[in-house]
Amino acid sequence: MPALPDLIGYVAALLTTASFLPQAILTIRTRDTAALSLSMYGIFTLGVSLWLIYGLFLHNPAIIAANAVTLLLSASILYVKIYNALTGRECPHTQEDR
Amino acid sequence: MPALPDLIGYVAALLTTASFLPQAILTIRTRDTAALSLSMYGIFTLGVSLWLIYGLFLHNPAIIAANAVTLLLSASILYVKIYNALTGRECPHTQEDR
Numbered sequence: 001m002p003a004l005p006d007l008i009g010y011v012a013a014l015l016t017t018a019s020f021l022p023q024a025i026l027t028i029r030t031r032d033t034a035a036l037s038l039s040m041y042g043i044f045t046l047g048v049s050l051w052l053i054y055g056l057f058l059h060n061p062a063i064i065a066a067n068a069v070t071l072l073l074s075a076s077i078l079y080v081k082i083y084n085a086l087t088g089r090e091c092p093h094t095q096e097d098r
Numbered sequence: 099m100p101a102l103p104d105l106i107g108y109v110a111a112l113l114t115t116a117s118f119l120p121q122a123i124l125t126i127r128t129r130d131t132a133a134l135s136l137s138m139y140g141i142f143t144l145g146v147s148l149w150l151i152y153g154l155f156l157h158n159p160a161i162i163a164a165n166a167v168t169l170l171l172s173a174s175i176l177y178v179k180i181y182n183a184l185t186g187r188e189c190p191h192t193q194e195d196r
Binding site: 004005008012013014015016017018019020021022023026027030037039040041042043044046047048050053054058 | 116141
């Protein structure tokens, strides 16, 4: 049985990784990205890519696996957001936030 | 100068934390949460709370600071999403995802 802090860390990693799955499903299903910030998903996807590289440097399977999954999910959300922005399929209020 | 992997880790932490700022600003400014997944922000906010507890256990200032900021930002987004859902201010397509 891992020590309590490690257990908390594993559950935290699982939750913060898994949390992007319902958003990816909602975005792919509804194609609605008006309320999603392009800056957030651009910066977040870059950050998660760096976490993945960090994990590869450390040869740490948990960091690699968690961030590979999160990267896939956030990149798919970012793709739909950029696609909508480029094809003009978004509501007006986010024009200035593209 | 920190080793390259540590530098990558610090930048990754900075980006994944800072990325929630534009989303929080957009959500608070537009009050539009239709495209945001309630499940995502619920699970993510719980996960970040656990990361904060993990950081407190380890007495690690970087983990504590990054996750305290992210918790504040994701909780504010979650608040607006729940407020909209409870007061019926959301578009129909996300009714089944509340």
